[in-house]
Amino acid sequence: MRARALMVLGTSSHVGKSLLTAALCRIFAQHGHRVAPFKSQNMSLNSAATIEGLEIGRAQALQAEAAGVAPSVDMNPILIKPSGGNSSQVVVRGKIWGRVTAADYHQRRVEELLPIVRESYNALAAEYDVVILEGAGSPAEINLKQHDIVNMRMAEMADAQCLLVGDIDRGGVFASLLGTLELLEPREREFVRGFAINKFRGDASLLEPGVRMIEDRIQKPCLGVIPYLHSLVLEEEDSLGLPVGAQTQWTSDLDRSPHRRLRIAVIALPSFSNFTDFDSLRSEPSVSVLFCHTAEAIAQADVVIVPGSKQTVDDLLWMRSQGLDAAISEHAQTSLVVGICGGMQMLGETITDPLGMEHDGTVAGLCLLPIQTTMQADKVTRNVKGRMATATLFGQPVTDCQLSGYEIHIGLTSYQSGATHFAVLSSEKGASNTNRDGCVSIDTHVFGTYLHGIFDEDSFRHQFLHAARRFHWLSAPRELHLWKQLREDSLNRLAQAVEDALDMEAIFDWVGLSYKRSAFGSDNHLPEGAAG
Template sequence: MTRARAIMVLGTGSHVGKSLLTAALCRIFAQHGYSVAPFKSQNMSLNSAATFEGLEIGRAQALQAGAAGVAASVHMNPILIKPSGDQSSQVVVRGKIWGRVTAADYHRRRIEELLPIVRESYDYLASRFDVIILEGAGSPAEINLKQHDIANMRMAEMADASCLLVGDIDRGGVFASLLGTLELLDTEERERVRGFAINKFRGDVTLLEPGIRMMEERVNKACLGVVPYLPSLMLEEEDSLGLPTITQTKWTVEQTVNSSADRALRIGVIALPSFSNFTDFDSLRAEPSVSLLFCRTAEAIAQADVIILPGSKQTVDDLLWMKESGLYIALQEYAHTGLIVGICGGMQMLGKTISDPSGMEHSGSVSGLGLLPIRTTMQTEKVTRNARGEMATKVLFGQQVTQKELAGYEIHIGHTDYEAGAKHFSSLACKDERSNTSRDGCISADTRTFGTYLHGIFEEDSFRHQFLSAARGFYKLSSPPKVNLWKHLREDSLNRLACEVERTLDMRAIFAWAGLTYDPPLSEDMLSLRGEGVAR
């Protein structure tokens, strides 16, 4: 059986850029004509996506699959860990709930029970692709966890991967973190690290060169390059370290006193403690006519034009947190005059009650905000699917609806029941089906509050533009003079990222690690113009 070549991206810590560099390498190898797939054996994240099989994986691996030009598969991320609020985590294995365990219990069990599953998934991909780009988790030098680690050096050995170690200079201490990581690896592991790279650099690279030369001599490994800091990439972050939540707790005075008809629409997203899938709002943040704030104060709620309750890993716990923090009352008062949207767990909170008889997230029952006539019961089976459909309403926020198509994905464990007279928000079916539709969500009688189970709903340009036009129309604001084509922006961002990585890293060496010959563009100009996406 032919086995794929393997390159692994390791990091000196979390959030050093492993996910996006993996995505960049996937796109570069694909642009050079190779079939390529991403792989991360174990991912800890509250950001997830639904695969074509209707299973759940980390959002970053779905992005990387898109960069490679292939459908996201559950085998690309066989283990997904979703932290809970009680020092335990929900463990998702091959897209389905495996159990809820403490960190200590998981570390004891993962080699014996989960490593064979990881091996099977990797072998499945390795037999179908030319190249696998693996991503490590956190740091490979966590010596307290190393004995049971299945995401870094044990995975590198299993795949016989050549490793690139990445450090983040934007966080400071990059040379110390690179050196310390290598020093804590075993001799055999250190030999697998073929070189290192520095990520997110700002400034004059010549000032960095003396340190690079000293590092190369010290560790006897080559620096493959320095990747610049790339602002305004329209690409989702791996985890909540990428979420600009608490740095800004309110809008500026200029934003709140501006009364012109062309002012920005103020959208407040409640930054729940167990906020999941915050990437749902990247497309809104990128709109020039929107000022989006992740907020946790009653003052910010009062100043918003639209409030969105997002998805949550611990829906009842987050609802109780809102009651304790005063946001619960603030939202009920806001509902008399403002516009409110609930996504997934956020929709469940907008209902009358949430019950969890099986203790999937929080045992017992609790009253919701009471803004939608629905009741939710948590269940043991998780619904995970890509879905599309259309809105069931002709009016949104009091404005006429013209474009009704919707698309996104569902990841939830609740079943929602409707009270008499309740109106559902949309009708949905699996993405590749048009029959067997089901009701989704709910919209209030005055159309100013609605909820849906559909994640990614704002990534569809037609719905997002209509949503913004309806909200602006409600406040008698002018239509936005410019709107984005979100999927084009994402493709442009992936191409921009891949172009910079290919320009700044020694791709000849990286291709050689995989036993492949690198055929560079004929000129720098051709490299900078590469933007057609994946070549086949």
């Protein structure tokens, strides 16, 4: 039996499609239905590794988590990762397929990849009761519609019932709803069964006249108004949600109390990838995370983190042009520096790219770690677990050295004689072989690792905060959070808010299912037996 299909479309990017899709996945799962997310084509530098060691968009991994199922490449068969210079790396079914320009992709490659999209969707539709599809950007981007495989063309392929979502927080929501539908073809408008307004703040009664007027104008019902939800610890789809630019440094009258928050500066690289690595740190009450691009912020920080990058050498050269390399090197003499994936490669001695995967030639790194990196054609993508190689961090003793995370990189790193590794890891697929990861500087002020998501492991993050605070003679954290529980609570809160706001009886009816209001309330959970 082919799965019933429900699709979330948006009037533009960043209207909340990804989180609304996650909420609907959680709601259908809570009502006992096997549900899976699907986005045929995703453009994002935030990615995740599946159990098989394949790469998909991070948003689809979150949606699978909300549905209580394991993430699969069928949920996101095409992932586009912008590489600069008007070109992008295209990942197809979890592996690098090629690097193309935007024009070449939209004019020729899309049709070539359409059968793969159809195959992936059909595989999900054969396995699940309901598939929740997510569109991309707006379905009314008329310059791209001819070769669109992620919005209305996908809706027709899946015979999906579509919910159009507008973001009132950005302004102009009624115009965007009307304009989107006006630009669709008559047959496309038939797929849109209704609309919803997202991220509403204030008195809903003031919105009511506008809702009634737009319903009359477009002849589609409003399924509800979803409130703006604060403090959700769930990752954003793209960098539009990254808090960069509003604040460039900490305030001048910095707190000098031993109980103050630990100041962590994350370098906001131009090709910043997997910025979700720091969501768990941002959730901790004893931490102040600042995404920054100034030497002043680096000088004020307790810990500087150089994050992952899609264009490692280009971002290294950008740091050099901004004087950030010198600021980080100076900081490392008396304080703490961490490199994640591409950030670790930048902290090494050299980065060589003989195949021109990202940048031709060899470039000198910051020389804070005794490592050298050579870019290769094959990408390493895998979930891993392991332990720290030593029982100290920043020269401070740690009592729990267990680690977990995922690797997504194309570099092969070699070590100078006598270099100290950061961790010993093995694949979560159960492989018995282990490999060494990362590096620690001789003075222990600096460490690097290939592990994305390393801070999501509660035990390591807590030990990291204890060690960094002890290094700076700060008191121990008064409160520590459990990240996985925070995420689960946020998913349930999101689902509950959406279920309260939308006409779920109508939405369930769209896909031929009956709806009965759940009695779980705010403590919603997945049915027994669903994967977490």
